[in-house]
Amino acid sequence: MQRPAGQLDHRDTFRHSVPIRVTAYWILAGGAVLLAWLGLYPFPTVPILLLTFGLTATLVASHAAASASPRVALGYLTVEGIVQTAIFHFCGDLRLGIAPIVYTFELLNPGVRLGRAGHFAVANGFAALFASLVLAEHTSALALGSPGPWPMASVLIVVLELNVAAVFVSETRRVLEDRAVELAFARDELRAQSAELERRVSRRTAELEASYRALQAQANEHRTFVYSVTHDLKAPLNAILLRAARIDEREGTDLARESRTDLTRIAALAERGESMLRDLMAHFEVSESPEPLSDVDLGVTVRQALEPLDSDLARKGLHVDVGLLPTVRGQPKKLVHVFANLLSNAVRLVPSPGGHIAIDSRTENGDVLVCVADNGPGIPEGYERTIFNLFTRIPRPGEGQPPGSMEGTGVGLAIVRRIVEQHNGEVWVESQPGRGSRFYVRFPQRGA
């Protein structure tokens, strides 16, 4: 809803004043002529009528022209002033004619901060005052018995100018009121809009909080489910182990060789099931617990990952070359887990003595590429991709391992891949049997 903008304009005010002035001029002129005709006062009727005609003509013409532009209106007011002055001079009292000139000059003064409307009001007020002084002078002269020729002219001017001033003042008041109403309206609109905005924001926040809580609850449920399932699976596996051991204790030496082998195998399988569960639990814990993102110095990460491997490194006489590593944006503890896993695999598999492990990094197309390289047995062809799958392990013949037996539970690398993918990255391996392995982790560009 738009309120009409009230803008006080010379044109409007001038136009308002013109009919008032013309009417006032004619009423006074009529009055003066009547008084003269009735013989009550010796008004010079012809000059009065001439004056009034002249003023009317000027005003009507300028009224028409005022619709065109404020400057034209001003121009006509000036002309009116000059005409009035000339007429009054002709009629005998120059001072009366000065009044219009005074207020015209006032109009031309650009510096007054009252604005044009205020201008007009002030100018006309002054003119009225001036005219009152002249009137007073004439009246006192009249009292002293020698009236000047045009005391009534002063009355005319006073009335007219006060009228005009009143018009301007009321115009100004109207415009100011309009503006105040507009302002109040705008303020109300603003208040309403900002209240609406606040409402929407708080509703959104509540929605987001609710969905965050729901997600949290879901994650907790998930975690509880996984925990209770693994707990429930552990119990029977545990029992199998214990009972198999009991059989072995009681009758182990009496059993046939095949039965003994079977029994041993039962126990080994149960044990493997247990450690798979244990690994799964531990890794699930790591990959599911969210951490806030921060700037992670991979040098620090690798140092933390190497700490628990110190004794193994010492035992195997190994040394890890750590190059200059960058800082990436990610979840600190999870990244430690990634490198701990890659490094512990490497430490486990490199020969001793002569084992060598190196970590370094480079940038490629803005992405950060970290490489963990070892001179272990390498990975058989075809397993480079599946090695990252859950529960997939690879056979490592040679190195004194009996065929068919495998270390680890096949969980570690799967979790490494999961964590790296959570960081919008990629992990892969380049390897050849007998030539060692190079595990690469790519972290995307910052801000990607």
Place this chain on the structure above:
Amino acid sequence: MVLIVDDDADFLDVACAIFAEASVPVLRATTGAEALGCLEQLAAGPEAGSLACVVLDLRLPDMTAVEVLRRAAARVKGVPVMVLTQALWRVDAAMVREAGAHAIHEKPGKLSVLRALLLEFVDAATGTSSRT
């Protein structure tokens, strides 16, 4: 006398066999209520005061180990209590200890480890050696 409480019958069988082989008298219970009943009977009967120690599973079908300990606080006062669990990482150790447990262990899968754990606990409780 050892009171062992666990709803896992297999574990209970193996544990009781271990105690039997070491000549340690054993009372077994499979629920919290049973356990409390046993404790009451023991306290009232002729063998009052002969309770050496208690081996308690963390989660029983009708109540948790913590609840059992709280309810039987008077009965097990001064008696060493060991709480066993399948999932050690889920345990609020502080709360369990506060309720009166002296030790918390993950249930071992290896027989030899379990035997050592149980018998050493009994030995410590009775101040004797019961290993055969």
